[in-house]
């Protein structure tokens with residue numbers, strides 16, 4: 001199985017690293033426009049192989065899409081990250097042009113691939129990639145919910161003082177500081193609702209910390225995060241390549257589900273060899289429904305800005 005990652009920066013290289021460690025692809029190609037940069041990242045990752053025991057062949061290329069030909073999965077991580085104080089939405093002006101060109105280039109060389117969009121603002125970039133390529137909606141997946149859900153589990157684990165892996169929890173909605181919807185009502189510690197252990201006030205604090213999880217890291221690091229984003233992409237790619245049918249919150253084109261159409265936004269999906277194999281339309285309560293509608297409205301208004309930025 002072959003995976004291409006376009007954009008060999010912090011997130012792209014971390015994706016290549018995590019995918020190699022998982023041993024889920026025979027080949028990973030990193031592509032970047034910076035001369036020699038992807039080659040250097042690939043060489044550094046390959047020099048881990050003997051000490052960590054992986055057999056994936058990781059290579060790097062400078063803007064040569066012929067080397068990405070016939071990829072099974074292409075991950076788009078090209079574009080600028082935010083700096084402290086910025087929102088993800090502010091990146092649209094530069095990243096829209098990059099994502100559109102990259103999506104067209106990868107499809108020209110890998111017409112059957114499944115595309116995972118990571119660049120921000122991710123929901124709008126997923127929508128753009130879908131419209132620009134005309135691919136069927138099961139083959140364009142926006143990665144955000146996997147990461148946001150793992151941050152939700154992290155903050156719940158801190159509040160509960162229990163391991164993250166004993167907690168199940170999901171974040172739906174937009175991948176933005178104000179558009180995320182941590183589904184606190186459905187979060188559980190070994191099947192027991194977390195509300196049995198945490199007060200309403202504690203749960204609200206966890207949800208608020210989750211929503212600004214990316215901004216918190218950006219403030220600490222001076223640029224946005226990469227280890228957890230890379231691991232989240234690898235988790236998603238594993239479910240595609242190995243047809244695991246995991247339920248993962250992903251940004252996907254809706255066609256009536258959750259009362260929305262013509263929008264890519266985070267909802268629970270079954271992920272397998274065909275990409276998005278099913279959208280799981282869970283029953284939300286009235287407050288969750290209202291939060292989802294508000295989140296969709298914000299994402300939709302960002303999508304409308306594409307006309308201006310791409311003009």
Ligand SMILES: NC(=O)C1=CN([C@@H]2O[C@H](COP(=O)(O)OP(=O)(O)OC[C@H]3O[C@@H](n4cnc5c(N)ncnc54)[C@H](O)[C@@H]3O)[C@@H](O)[C@H]2O)C=CC1
Pocket residue numbers: 006007008009010011012031032033034037077078079080081082088091095098101102117118119120122143144147175223224225226229
């Ligand atoms: N969806 C999510 O959960 C997450 C999304 N992100 C987003 O991922 C993107 C990348 O973040 P980082 O890796 O931290 O940035 P970075 O600046 O470290 O790397 C971006 C790379 O893209 C390359 N690039 C720019 N234009 C290109 C083009 N046309 N073709 C190929 N490569 C190109 C740059 O040379 C650079 O190496 C950002 O937009 C960031 O906001 C970051 C973390 C999580």
Ligand SMILES: O=C([O-])CC(=O)C(=O)O
Pocket residue numbers: 081082088120147213214215218224225229
């Ligand atoms: O915070 C950012 O800008 C990058 C990102 O999407 C995340 O880490 O969730």
